[in-house]
Amino acid sequence: MSTVMNTTNTAAPAQADSRSPEYRQWLAQIQRRKRLVALSRAGLLLAFLLIWEILARSHILNPMLTSYPSAVLPTLVDLARSGDLLGHTWVTFKATVIGFAISMLLGIGMAALLWWSSFLKKVLDPFLVIANAMPKIAFVPIFYIWLGSEYSVYGMAVAISLFITIMVVYEGFQAIDPNKIKLATTLGASKFQVMKYVVFPGSVPAVIAAIKMNIGLSLIGVIVGEFQSSSAGLGFLIVNGSQVFKLNVVMASIVVLALLSAVMYMAVTRLEKSVQHRYA
Secondary structure: OHHHHHHHHHHHHHHHOOOOHHHHHHHHHHHHHHHHHHHHHHHHHHHHHHHHHHHHHOOOOOHHHHOOHHHHHHHHHHHHHHOHHHHHHHHHHHHHHHHHHHHHHHHHHHHHHHHHOHHHHHHHHHHHHHHHHOOHHHHHHHHHHHHHHHHHHHHHHHHHHHHHHHHHHHHHHHOOOHHHHHHHHHOOOOHHHHHHHHHHHHOHHHHHHHHHHHHHHHHHHHHHHHHHOOOOOHHHHHHHHHHOOOHHHHHHHHHHHHHHHHHHHHHHHHHHHHHHHHHO
16 A cells, blocks of 8 residues: 555656646746736736825825825725625625626527527617617616616616627627538427527627626616615715715725626636636
């Protein structure tokens, strides 16, 4: 048994050393580049915060209108201690996830119907283009009347992200190699089977692209809806703070929004990495 263990222990370094020097050098270069990118990002953020602080402190910018980082941090701490920060962030996050999920399900379903029926695509195409081009903020008072103060926020999230989802996913369906569809049909596959086994798997990159766009668009829709009608959420904090000139609260809410956007985007990026090796 000891002989086997010794053989295994000696084999591991040998296997590790089997990589060529050029390959190890390439790996080290990749790691250095990753570290450089991370340090550059951190440096850029710190430089922005430092310039903001200096300009506000020296009154080149009016600190009453712009606040400054050293004043925003205590505000974040106070909001966190009172529980307002977590409560308002949760309201915005929940509405974003719900609006995002609804828009993705409806968008993918509608794109599938358009792919299934070319007649339906020709009928609805101009309406989809017009609906996507319309400024969605015009719907805020309508949704408020139709859906009430709470559900109008979800309506805005869906309105902003739905039509772009339909168009992006449908284009992904259309980009499938026609020869693959023809081969599946020749082998006796029904249209449903072609959709299930050829079109959907081949359109995963397009769906991921739609998810990347929609996670931000849904958040925009929620914030716009909260500006108009909500009594909770980060959008409400921003509007309420601006009305009473509490710019520290406004900037703190914007910082939390930026962090929330970053977290959601990183979640989508992780999802993309987990599926791209299967559908590459």
